[in-house]
Amino acid sequence: MKPALFSVLCEIKEKTVLSIRGVQEEDPPDPQIMRLDNMLLAEGVSGPEKGGGSAAAAAAAAAAGGSPTDSSIEHSDYRAKLAQIRQIYHSELEKYEQACSEFTNHVMNLLREQSRTRPISPKEIERMVAIIHRKFSSIQMQLKQSTCEAVMILRSRFLDARRKRRNFNKQATEVLNEYFYSHLSNPYPSEEAKEELAKKCGITVSQVSNWFGNKRIRYKKNIGKFQEEANLYAVKTAVDAANVSAQASQANSPATPNSGGYPAPCYTPDGRL
DNA sequence: AGTAATGATTGAGG
DNA sequence: CCTCAATCATTACT
DSSP: OHHHHHHHHHHHHIIIIIHHTOOOOOOOOOHHHHHHHHHHHHTTSSSOOOOHHHHHHHHHHHHHOOSSOTHHHHHHHHHHHHHHHHHHHHHHHHHHHHHHHHHHHHHHHHHHHHTTTSOOOHHHHHHHHHHHHHHHHHHHHHHHHHHHHHHHHHHHHHHOGGGGOOOOOHHHHHHHHHHHHHTTTSOOOOHHHHHHHHHHHTSOHHHHHHHHHHHHHHHHHTHHHHHHHHHHHHHHHHHHHHHHHHHHOTTOOOOOOOOSSSOOOOOOTTSOO
16 A cells, blocks of 8 residues: 555656756766866876876986986976876866765665655656766866866966076077177078077077077167177187187288177277277 | 066067 | 067076
């Protein structure tokens, strides 16, 4: 008698209460969450663990060799930060999953308990579980979204070279300045000259271009400030020229090689014209 | 901390 | 494309 009454009551309830709540049961594969998933997978955040060892190796290699090829140190830095993000993501995800299953169990037990005194069908419990899962998955989506943001920020920081600026070494600036001041009348190196300078300085051609661009504009802007430097390099090249000509033949007095374009430097010790 | 130097980026313009 | 000019972001120096 009791089971029959139970099922009847359940049926009635099904037809009244639940139908009012509307039919929003369909659960399409949300394109938004798909996108987030794909991105996280692509960045290696949600994929299989593979960071630790190789990142450490890269860091060790970078630490051991103090050579100018420090793109590896940036790379390992990037990977370390990515690993950190991944770790946070996974621990949070685990936390959410645990909380979800805990809560689900709790609710299921409660409903089962109450199904002895109230008309609660297994179907209804199932539905309740689905609702809970939806709620929790929306929280997970937030987690995924914020993780994505963190990765994007990390990426932009990594890609923006301004944030990883290193000054060129002494010798490189020496070479560049030498060229600049010995071509003051026309400080526009040709493509080949740029390539040679790049090779000599251990930097890229575009870095050479950047350097000359900056140098020209900054020299022009405040010639006085560069007097000392200009004189220094003028003397240096003059001395070099003297040495070279001394080796060849002693009869040449070296002339200062620059005049025109920008005002030539003059030898005033205190830097005023 | 505050400031100067400095390499890189952006946008205008030829 | 390249250059200039302004600007950004970091590094070096005080």
